[in-house]
Amino acid sequence: MTEMLTASRRRRVVVASAAAMMLLAGAGCSADSAPAPAASPCTTPGVGVDRVKIGLIYPATGPLSSVFSAARSGFEARVALANESGGVHGRELEIVLADDAGQPSRNDVAARRIVERSGVFGVAQLTTAASGSARYLAGAGVPVVGLASETAWNDYDTMFAPDYLYSTNGTVSTLGEFAAAQGGTRVAVVEESLSEPSQALSDQMIASMSGQGVALVARIPYTVGQSSPEQVVARIAASQADVLVVQTPIDGLRELLRASRAANVTYRTVLSAVAYDKRLLAEAGTDLAGATAFFDHISWDSASPNLRNFRETMARYAAETPDPDQITVLSSYVAADMLVRGLEMAGECPTREAFHRGLRSVTDYPAAGLMPGGVDLSANRGRPATCLTFAKVNATGTAYEVVPGPDGKEQWCGTRHDG
Numbered sequence: 001m002t003e004m005l006t007a008s009r010r011r012r013v014v015v016a017s018a019a020a021m022m023l024l025a026g027a028g029c030s031a032d033s034a035p036a037p038a039a040s041p042c043t044t045p046g047v048g049v050d051r052v053k054i055g056l057i058y059p060a061t062g063p064l065s066s067v068f069s070a071a072r073s074g075f076e077a078r079v080a081l082a083n084e085s086g087g088v089h090g091r092e093l094e095i096v097l098a099d100d101a102g103q104p105s106r107n108d109v110a111a112r113r114i115v116e117r118s119g120v121f122g123v124a125q126l127t128t129a130a131s132g133s134a135r136y137l138a139g140a141g142v143p144v145v146g147l148a149s150e151t152a153w154n155d156y157d158t159m160f161a162p163d164y165l166y167s168t169n170g171t172v173s174t175l176g177e178f179a180a181a182q183g184g185t186r187v188a189v190v191e192e193s194l195s196e197p198s199q200a201l202s203d204q205m206i207a208s209m210s211g212q213g214v215a216l217v218a219r220i221p222y223t224v225g226q227s228s229p230e231q232v233v234a235r236i237a238a239s240q241a242d243v244l245v246v247q248t249p250i251d252g253l254r255e256l257l258r259a260s261r262a263a264n265v266t267y268r269t270v271l272s273a274v275a276y277d278k279r280l281l282a283e284a285g286t287d288l289a290g291a292t293a294f295f296d297h298i299s300w301d302s303a304s305p306n307l308r309n310f311r312e313t314m315a316r317y318a319a320e321t322p323d324p325d326q327i328t329v330l331s332s333y334v335a336a337d338m339l340v341r342g343l344e345m346a347g348e349c350p351t352r353e354a355f356h357r358g359l360r361s362v363t364d365y366p367a368a369g370l371m372p373g374g375v376d377l378s379a380n381r382g383r384p385a386t387c388l389t390f391a392k393v394n395a396t397g398t399a400y401e402v403v404p405g406p407d408g409k410e411q412w413c414g415t416r417h418d419g
Helices: 020-026 067-083 104-116 134-139 173-181 196-211 231-237 251-261 278-288 304-317 328-348 352-360
Strands: 014-017 050-058 092-099 121-127 145-146 188-194 213-221 241-246 268-274 293-296 385-394 400-402 410-415
Touching: 050 067, 050 104, 067 092, 067 104, 067 328, 092 104, 092 328, 104 121, 104 134, 121 328, 121 410, 145 328, 173 268, 173 385, 173 410, 188 231, 188 251, 188 304, 196 213, 196 241, 213 231, 231 251, 241 251, 251 268, 251 278, 268 328, 293 304, 304 328, 328 352
Parallel strands: 014 092, 050 092, 050 121, 121 145, 188 213, 188 241, 241 268, 268 293
Antiparallel strands: 293 385, 385 400, 385 410
């Protein structure tokens, strides 16, 4: 259904649906009852005289809907900001929504519908099921931006993301440099059982550690609710690991840290990719005390004017998301910013090929200033980020404390080793 935007949201963003034309027909409207629009000089699908249609696929229903409704708000806020400024080359961006319920099969159906029926120019994938349509969209040459939450993002050059958490192409030294700087020499990795993405990230971290002299001494599968945290901690203690990497959902990290304290097992550092969420501290701060989260965006405690601009934009155009300081929201905002950048570079009469060629040539994409150090889009596909922020939960579990790099800056920036 076509969404009606309330005045309180104050968005100059056009939101449509794949069924918009049917709704108009059902209301008694027809092509004969309205003046014909001026013909667009551009022939690329989705590009009209005064607007460009973009598809947005996300789980509006299903178990992930609450998380990704906030992500959608980040995307829409950035699009609204662009439209408020006159759009891109004088064209407003119109968003055609599609629900995949977080399922690859439904993602494929949703993508085909908005490309073939709604005629969108490109697609934003704010979902964990983009693998469902990745091959189809690449074969059709449709540009894709979004959250690289699956390894499929590594495989197609028409898919753009600011970061690739589960990358399979090379390693960077950053994680190893951080662990070594904390005095670590031996690392134990606990990873989610039978999870390909978790294991891919573990592989990267192990390679980064070994490159800096931090040897792998234990690699242990773990399933929340099934594995015994006490037994796993006993294995870690026996390995004499002084660095612990936990590649599980947040409940697994909590269980392992509680078991470690009960057994008086300590570490130089405990690293997790999922521990940076301010809302966690109210619920689980005591359990997470001492854990260090790592991520490639700006910290929520930064004094950066770019972070202030992001929050102000969210407050203006997405008031239904009162706390924008969420990774999915920020990442979705950056995805929309990337889309705007690609359309700007594609010219007055954009084509999908020009969008792809232009955006893939950018070597210093600033990501709206929210990813310090910038992003080299010409070389980042399938590769891990070089610069990371490390934020440690304080001893009382009440706040995060950013651990500055050797140069005193917020982020630690290592070197990339391809292979």
